[in-house]
Amino acid sequence: MRRSPHAIAVDAGSSDPGPYYLGAGIPFTGRSAVKRDLELMLEAAVVHKIPLIIGSAGGSGGEPHLKRDVDLIMEIAREKQLHFKMAVIHAEADREMIRASLRQNKIQPLGPVPCLTEKDLDDAVRIVGQMGIEPIVGALEAGAQVIAAGRAYDPSVFAAPAIRLGFEPGPAIHLGKILECGAIASTPGSGSDCLLGRIGAGYFEVETLNPARVCTVTSVAAHTLYEKADPLFLPLPGGCLDLRRTKFEQAAENRVRVTGSVFIPAEKYTVKLEGVRRAGCRTVAIAGCRDPVMIREIDNVIETVRERTKDNFAGSGLEYSLNFIVYGKNGVMGPLEPVRAASPHELGIIIEATGDTQETADAICGFARSTMMHCSYPDRIATAGNLAFPFSPSEFRGGEIFYYNIYHLMETTDPFELFPMEIVDV
Amino acid sequence: MKTLKITDMASVIRSKNSGPYELTFDIIFKDRANFQLAGSSGIFTNKLFAGLYGIKTESVLNVVEFEQANAIKATIVRPVVSGSPGDSDVYGAQQHAPLLDIEVPVNMTAVGK
Numbered sequence: 332m333r334r335s336p337h338a339i340a341v342d343a344g345s346s347d348p349g350p351y352y353l354g355a356g357i358p359f360t361g362r363s364a365v366k367r368d369l370e371l372m373l374e375a376a377v378v379h380k381i382p383l384i385i386g387s388a389g390g391s392g393g394e395p396h397l398k399r400d401v402d403l404i405m406e407i408a409r410e411k412q413l414h415f416k417m418a419v420i421h422a423e424a425d426r427e428m429i430r431a432s433l434r435q436n437k438i439q440p441l442g443p444v445p446c447l448t449e450k451d452l453d454d455a456v457r458i459v460g461q462m463g464i465e466p467i468v469g470a471l472e473a474g475a476q477v478i479a480a481g482r483a484y485d486p487s488v489f490a491a492p493a494i495r496l497g498f499e500p501g502p503a504i505h506l507g508k509i510l511e512c513g514a515i516a517s518t519p520g521s522g523s524d525c526l527l528g529r530i531g532a533g534y535f536e537v538e539t540l541n542p543a544r545v546c547t548v549t550s551v552a553a554h555t556l557y558e559k560a561d562p563l564f565l566p567l568p569g570g571c572l573d574l575r576r577t578k579f580e581q582a583a584e585n586r587v588r589v590t591g592s593v594f595i596p597a598e599k600y601t602v603k604l605e606g607v608r609r610a611g612c613r614t615v616a617i618a619g620c621r622d623p624v625m626i627r628e629i630d631n632v633i634e635t636v637r638e639r640t641k642d643n644f645a646g647s648g649l650e651y652s653l654n655f656i657v658y659g660k661n662g663v664m665g666p667l668e669p670v671r672a673a674s675p676h677e678l679g680i681i682i683e684a685t686g687d688t689q690e691t692a693d694a695i696c697g698f699a700r701s702t703m704m705h706c707s708y709p710d711r712i713a714t715a716g717n718l719a720f721p722f723s724p725s726e727f728r729g730g731e732i733f734y735y736n737i738y739h740l741m742e743t744t745d746p747f748e749l750f751p752m753e754i755v756d757v
Numbered sequence: 758m759k760t761l762k763i764t765d766m767a768s769v770i771r772s773k774n775s776g777p778y779e780l781t782f783d784i785i786f787k788d789r790a791n792f793q794l795a796g797s798s799g800i801f802t803n804k805l806f807a808g809l810y811g812i813k814t815e816s817v818l819n820v821v822e823f824e825q826a827n828a829i830k831a832t833i834v835r836p837v838v839s840g841s842p843g844d845s846d847v848y849g850a851q852q853h854a855p856l857l858d859i860e861v862p863v864n865m866t867a868v869g870k
Contacts, residue, residue, distance in 0.1 A: 346839075347773075442778050443778050443834040556783050556826060558775055559781065563823065579825055664851075734841045735839065
């Protein structure tokens with residue numbers, strides 16, 4: 332804070348941890364860890380009278396996620412006697428508004444994604460829109476000192492204060508793209524440290540605050556490609572960042588200056604939608620295998636277990652799926668694994684059962700586990716049991732599961748339409 | 758023609774989700790010279806990545822050079838959507854290993870300048 336920043340911002344979100352968190356309404360970060368970070372940021376922002384901007388609150392940025400973080404902010408404010416004006420920007424999308432857009436053919440898949448159907452909308456348990464920079468600029472205009480935003484385009488929380496002050500959107504958004512993962516854009520990289528960004532006319536600079544790290548041309552340029560399909564054109568709500576003429580220069584030992592990044596507005600404003608459907612419940616069993624014959628025969632054993640399970644539950648009417656992850660063979664890469672003839676001395680095996688209820692998943696997993704433990708296979712010499720279970724119980728309930736079913740772009744004429752804001756005096 | 762190991766030319770070789778439906782690979786070379794050697798070898802094509810991962814060429818969405826970072830980047834369609842049945846790497850962070858075996862043919866007159 333000795334460097335007198337004009338804003339503190341944090342991108343709290345990601346779709347990386349997978350569909351569960353959006354579906355279940357559970358943040359992927361722990362309450363006490365987030366409280367500790369929020370306390371530091373909130374107190375610093377209020378004392379120095381600068382905005383604190385939180386994007387994709389609670390991780391997935393849906394209503395329960397946003398509420399967790401808003402509740403934490405209120406709790407800290409009470410405990411520390413802090414007072415401020417807070418904007419809460421919601422991002423959970425109204426299903427009927429999306430349905431109307433779908434019927435007007437205003438929704439397209441984002442990348443290799445099937446076209447959206449009304450059934451997808453009905454199946455989705457939660458849908459969020461990813462807000463652009465405009466709603467956050469709007470909250471700053473409304474005089475909010477603390478902004479808690481639901482699902483937001485990652486760089487927007489950093490770009491908004493700069494754009495509001497009249498800086499060009501190109502450098503402002505690119506700056507946000509570098510800052511969104513904090514010190515991952517420095518070397519040695521870390522996600523648990525922050526960076527300081529500075530913007531001027533036609534350029535921005537990023538630097539490390541921790542003396543153990545430095546921002547280098549390579550670390551900053553490399554972060555520009557991080558998690559993006561095309562490093563030269565980065566699409567975002569309302570346009571695209573064109574980095575073809577971007578230049579990175581070492582401005583000081585720990586500071587990099589970036590010039591030449593340009594924002595190109597899109598003809599039509601689009602908002603990304605993310606949604607998941609509920610897909611039952613999961614139970615897993617974890618086991619190892621050290622028998623060379625069993626290891627050789629593992630594909631046959633898995634086939635036997637599948638068939639026995641199918642036979643056993645044939646008349647039950649239970650809907651389930653059974654999946655085996657075999658570490659030591661292709662557990663990590665599955666269908667992408669190029670090594671086909673590995674001969675490991677041990678295997679790690681995860682038996683995964685899913686079903687419409689937890690009881691179904693338990694029943695399938697238990698049956699498959701016991702069958703795999705005791706089934707016979709060619710040349711078997713170890714007849715006491717085929718698996719080493721590291722734990723008792725050998726099965727674990729994974730709870731509810733969700734799968735992505737919406738990852739689409741929706742046209743809108745109004746960047747604020749999907750993102751209602753409320754102002755709270757804390 | 759001589760070949761160089763990619764692990765001798767690059768300082769970063771990694772994979773990660775680019776959203777839940779795509780998997781993206783970054784090869785960041787140690788310096789501009791290695792980047793240029795790799796680029797001029799002509800091997801970094803959709804076909805190379807399709808072959809390494811045993812997928813159709815159409816499933817490789819792009820291969821792009823990013824000169825500012827001395828990097829070559831490729832993106833493929835995820836065989837299984839992140840977190841969907843049969844997925845084994847939700848973040849997509851451990852799908853890079855086949856890239857470590859790439860050998861880059863280099864024209865020796867271009868080396869050591």
